Amino acid sequence: MIEPEDILEPEWLDWYRKTPQERLLATEEAWANYVEMGGSLDPDVDTQSPFWSAEELAGFARNARRTPERAFGKAAK
Amino acid sequence: MIEKRIRRVFDAMRESEVSCLLMGGQACILYGAAEFSKNIDFVILAEPDNLNRVASAMSSLQAEVIAVPPFKSAHLEEGLAVHFRCHAQGVEDLRVDVMTRMRGVDAFPRLWERRLELDDGEGGILNVLHITDLVSAKKTQRDKDWPMIQRLMEVRYLSASRDTDPSDDEIRFWLRELRTPELLIDAAARFPDLAEEASRTRPLLVHAITPDQALLIRSLTDEMLEEKERDRLFWDPLKARLSELRRAKARDIGIR
Secondary structure, X not given: OOOHHHHOOHHHHHHXXXXXXXXXXXXXXXXXXXXXXXXXXXXXXXXXXXXXXXXHHHHHHHHXXXXXXXXXXXXXX | OOOOHHHHHHHHHHHOOOOEEEEHXXXXXXXXXXXXXXXXXXXXXXXXXXXXXHHHHHHHOXXXXXXXXXXXXXXXXXXXXXXEEOOOXXXXXXXXXXXXXXXXXXXXXXXXXXXXXXXXXXOOEEEEOOHHHHHHHOOOOOOOHHHHHHHHHHHHHHXXXXXXXXXXXXXXXXXXXXXXXXXXXXXXXXXXXXXHHHOOOOOOHHHHHOOOHHHHHHHHHHHHHHHHHHHHHHHHHHHHHHHHHHHHHHHHHHHO
């Protein structure tokens, strides 16, 4: 029988071994750190998503140019 | 003490008694197939009282509708998603998307019947879309959804196959949805009768039974491309509808 170690890469193996509650806590922490570092919660550019439109892509690009720290995170000091 | 943004949204939905199921990236995280997602997606019951409860939950998060369509039952019934952005302190900028129906996925009452009830670790219960439905919902035209399906199924197979006696339904689910060649070959060898049966509806399984890994890989790619094309065809009229709504919104803004 195939074991998790045979298929999953080491970082995924750790994630696989967590319980759903541990994963929820870990993702809350990751989210908090991401926002703390200036990460944007704007949607990523996803040209394959049916919800994206050319107009919204253009709008996103305009916003990205105006506020690069929000779109791509704060620059390191 | 970390700020629990995701939990705030779950709490808001629970406090407003919204009939909803967590899906999308956050559900994939709980199932162990993803580590991070920038928004929270729910499938919700499309009934007027429930939509009022969603409105109440969004109000408590000071959420506004962004983009199109507006939050109306008719748009949800068309199969469109409504996108909210929260402004309440502690959940600023967080996006919540809601849908009531998806291609290839049962209606909400059936989804609710087989939901996963998960202890959130703080005394609450999270209602999560069952993995069988999550896999169906992820069969989209987007490249990024397919590795997610593969990982969801890997985690499921590796966890559940340790049971000494998995149910036939569980084995059928593996044979129907696994996308990792090594695991498909493993499953076909362990459960030959069910693999034979499943190959009638998923012909690529013959390459897992043989086994022929090269042909299996090629067939998995073909299967994915066919499903992506089906999703594109499903979305063509809905994309046209979204364009129409965007033009109407632009005209409305112009008039005002």
